[in-house]
Amino acid sequence: MTYREAIRAGLREALRSDPRVFLMGEDVGRYGGAYACSRGLLEEFGPERVRDTPLSESTFVGAGIGAALGGMRPIVEVMTVNFSLLALDQVVNNAATLRHMSGGQFSIPLAVRMATGGGRQLAAQHSHSLEGWYAHIPGIKVLTPATVADAKGMLLAALQDPDPVFIFEHAMLYPMEGELDEDAGAADISQARVRRQGNDVTLITFGGSLPKTLEAAEQLASLEIEAEVVDARVLRPLDISTFLTSVAKTHRVVIVDEAWRTGSFAAEISAQIMEQGFDHLDAPVARICAAEVPMPYAKHLEEAALPQVGIIVKTVQGL
Template sequence: MREAMREAMREAMRSDDRVFLMGEDVGAYGGCFGVSLGLLEEFGPDRVRDAPLSESAFVGAGIGAAIAGMRPIVEIMTVNFSLLAMDQILNTAAAIQHMSGGQIRVPLVIRTTTGAGRQLGAQHSHSLEVWYAHIPRLRVIAPATVNDARHMWAAALACNDPVVVFEHTGLYNLSDSIDPERTAVDIDSARLCRSGADVSLITYGGCLPRSMAAAQTLAAEGISADVLDLRTLRPLDSTAILATVARTHRAVVVEECRRSGGLAAEVMARLTESAFYELDAPIERVCTAEVPIPYAYRLEQAAIPQVEDLVAAAHRAVG
């Protein structure tokens, strides 16, 4: 998956001189997770810029470059560091079009790592995408497959609004072949990854592989599951969410954010508002425990959603 993202950025930089990459250790080091390896050698330090240790400063520089006509990609190493640039992202990038009466646009892509599962401790294992999905004018996307990681970038860079890309740390080593027939990805729509009739597993990002594995386990038990990958967290594809529940009449919403104020709660609210009479059972949700993410491997695994948790929730929904 990291190679798919690198190829997407390489293609964008080759085809458009306005595109450049900026962030901590993105150049000589090749990125903390190896996503930008080799880009400095190909494009040089003007277009692959190692930034100083100040998220507020280099995100602000990216916003300024976008306003001036460039198409910057700004990497924030892990999502907890994005908190140091919250003012730039929320009060400037997301608000300036409204504040300027439509005169100023910010075609900026911010990419950051999210999620737990790699023993990075409480400070580097956050899932904060729902915070950003709360903000108007931001577009928030979460690629969960190699093909989406390869092809979402073109649409993100073509967008005239700021786009925040959440890359799950557990997916960088995901392997798959690139579908040669897919050359573009619609970042407005969710994607049905598996069709079923008994229950819908609604998820995104790092929880998609676990949801697919759960669906396989359920199939062996005679339970047929839809698996819907939300892909875009703002704006949510309500049409796809309602459609999957109209088919199965039961839903399990899965994410690594915590239950309190999470994106799962928003999906459940929309189903309750718009599809209440389609439901044959209460909606289930599987989320991260309400604790700081532990460092110890077994405790970390116990805190975040696992395949057996999804299977148990589906059993409760199906009854």
């Protein structure tokens, strides 16, 4: 099963099992979603529950907040993180604050899904990796499913959560094949996970950079360096303890994050490791991030801007 099919399976299961769940966004109905995640669901559940909306990000996120307040469990699909900026007020000033500012009177059980990341030659305005920005905001949860199992399990977990949950699906992952236990329900959304065991170095990553990092770890193994790969999975609230356990074992850390380096989520992970795991470190924490430029279109330029397997291998060797 592919990552995309796993999301669809999650959507279908949610729509079947909970009458409060409905999906809305741009092109989610007849078209089946810009990334084909909801294909076939309109036919199964009808236009009220799989709802094509007018093209306005601030309104489908804002109306999603309203519908959640009104007793529903809306899933809002924002086509990509790039366009989610048109809804940012609804996220930062509303979804994230209403529980707190109302003194705990209001709950917003809203799930917002969007594609993120570069690598498909779509230039800067289609290639941002802003999940780290979102992770800056208290009051929301930020998930970055990087496996087929998480693609479904995290969506189901988001729908059980009483708070607004933002799910960032890296666009390069949609066709990825992987294992999925059909009966697996909601995934844990509180912990990071070790995806590969190793004793020599800890590679911390999330989302679309996980496959690249695992590949780099395989190459490193052939060079007799055993890398432990930790998938952060949940950027907010962040599970730092899994990182620290690994660092205590390997004493070396490289963080792979497709976002821009300055002020990146990699910087946050690095800071927390220094604060709480300084004594375990034998080398400075290293970061591999995207070049700090708007993502270019041409293939070789885009490759030059993005973190690559070779760079991960080289960086680890240089530690």
